[in-house]
Amino acid sequence: MTEEKKDCPPYAPGTHVRESDIRDKKITFTWWEPEVQYSWSLGPAMSKFLQGLKAGKIFGIHCKPCKRVIVPPRMFCEYCYGPTDEWIELPDTGVIETFSISYLDPDARRIEEPILVGVVDLDGTPPHHGFMHYFGEMTKDQIKIGMKVKAVWKLEHEREGSINDIKYFKPL
Ligand SMILES: [Zn+2]
Numbered sequence: 001m002t003e004e005k006k007d008c009p010p011y012a013p014g015t016h017v018r019e020s021d022i023r024d025k026k027i028t029f030t031w032w033e034p035e036v037q038y039s040w041s042l043g044p045a046m047s048k049f050l051q052g053l054k055a056g057k058i059f060g061i062h063c064k065p066c067k068r069v070i071v072p073p074r075m076f077c078e079y080c081y082g083p084t085d086e087w088i089e090l091p092d093t094g095v096i097e098t099f100s101i102s103y104l105d106p107d108a109r110r111i112e113e114p115i116l117v118g119v120v121d122l123d124g125t126p127p128h129h130g131f132m133h134y135f136g137e138m139t140k141d142q143i144k145i146g147m148k149v150k151a152v153w154k155l156e157h158e159r160e161g162s163i164n165d166i167k168y169f170k171p172l
Helices: 019-023 043-054
Strands: 058-063 068-070 086-090 093-104 110-122 131-135 148-153 166-171
Touching: 043 058
Parallel strands: 131 166
Antiparallel strands: 058 068, 058 086, 093 110, 093 148, 110 131, 148 166
């Protein structure tokens, strides 16, 4: 059995470091940006979806046995496990399936004016088949489940094949 030292706590007491301590140079720190290069294989379904967004189009994919359009598209249907079969260009309109009024920004910092985020069900897809996005040109008091919305796109030269090529969905 080892003898415990009474003057030594079982943990090392520390000082909480705040982001401002770094900014105000109260602590020693180093900044290092790794030059890491990588590529990410999106696969055929997500590649087509993102290329479509760059062109201002939203592509879904059809599963014939289940008679449903899946968006964002996948090469297989998780209901019947069969391959999906036909690309469908969807309208950029839909309804709000659900939403949140968020007082945290994407980096989890508190914000005064909330952002509105949620799931949009596009027209031409079955209920509960939507994807997450921002809602805009409406206030937290105006947003409602079931509200008709339309995509607001970035300008063509600003698009880069990203879900954020759609800036947000606005009331229709
Ligand atoms: Zn299916």
